[in-house]
Amino acid sequence: MFRVWRNSHNDPENGSMQQSETKINEFRAAIGPLSGRDLQFCTDACLRRYLEARNWNVDKSKKMMEETLKWRSKFKPEEIRWREVAIEGETGKLYRANFHDRHGRSVLILRPAMQNTTSLENQMRHLVYLIENAILNLPEGQEQMAWLIDFTGWTLSTSVPIKTARETVNILQNHYPERLAIAFLYSPPRIFEAFWKIVKYFLDTKTFHKVKFVYPNNKDSVELMKQYFDEENLPKEFGGKAILEYNHEDFSMLMAQDDVKTAAMWGSSDKPQHATTVHSGAEVAPERARLTSSAS
Structure with a gap:
């Protein structure tokens, strides 16, 4: 028994886990009693992400969490349904891909030039809905x-x-800390540097360190991309071999199905929507393979 205790005590990984649990307990105590969706949101994993975002400083993490809980109370991200934001997705400017990266992460594809509203x-x-949906579909x-x-x-036109970009960053950094693993900016034009x-x-x-610029003619950046993605899954637009097609009607049906899962998870009621109740839109790049099927 003594030998087992000694090995466990001297194990750095075990010690680190114990320190993490201690910090999480301290953080939870600092936040105070929670109820309803706040309690459901503040899992140990969630608290850990907030601690990591603030370098394990409990006071700073507490302040960050309090701001998020206020934001979620007002914004109600768990109540947004696809039918409410479907018009934003008609051009495929932002959607969840049908593949994960090599680490099993959900992938969001953004196409800024396709802005339509x-x-x-x-x-x-729309952005928050898809962040929540990406989280919903994490393994x-x-x-x-x-x-x-x-x-x-x-x-540039x-x-x-800038106001939109700033709010996007604010939401991602302050209300979804440690949710972004990496962001690849693929072949941005030179004029993007000013922006x-x-x-x-x-x-x-x-x-900042999670944002990577990738240029097709730069071997190092292309190799970095391959470390994260299987070339067979990656669309040609990002240097892969898959054909990128966004079909709004198909994606809308998929999101309607996920809305039922979201409602069940948060304890609210929601009925499946028929495809005719969402904006059907037009197809983008009507090729054969589609990137809007279920991310499995």
Whole structure:
């Protein structure tokens, strides 16, 4: 018995886990009693992400969590349904891919040049909906997602306003800490540098280091991309072999199915929506293989 205790006591990994649990318990005590959806949201894994985002400082993590709980109470991300934001997705400017990366993470594909609306509020609801959906579709044991940003057709005239970019960063960093594993900006035009010089100041250090620029003619950046994605799954627009097609009607049906799962998870009622109740939109790049089937 003494030998077993001694080995466990001297095991760095075991010691680290004990320290983590101690910090989580301290954090939970600092937050105080929770109920309802706040209690459901604040799992140990969630608290750990907030602690990691604030370098395990309980006071700073508490402040961050309190701001998130206020935001969630007002924004109600768990209540957003696809039928409410479907118009934002008609062009496929942002959607969940039908593949995971090599680490099992959900993948969101962003195509900034496909922007089709002007309401910042609706755009943010669409973004939050898909972040929540990406989390919903994470395999057990995985907590993060990857972003693939396609700059095909991007110009300064089609770029999102700085206010939109700033709010996107704010939501991702402050209300979904440690959810982003990596973001690949694929082949951005040179003129994007002017836009990036402004946006990068909104990013904290951790998020900044998760953003990777990939250029087809740069061997190192292409190899980095291959470390995260199987070439057979990766769309050609990102240097892979798969054919990228966004079909809004198919994706809408998939999201309607996921809405039922979301409602069940959060304890609310929701009825499946027929395809005719969402904006059907037009197909984008009508090729054979589709990237809007279930992410399994």
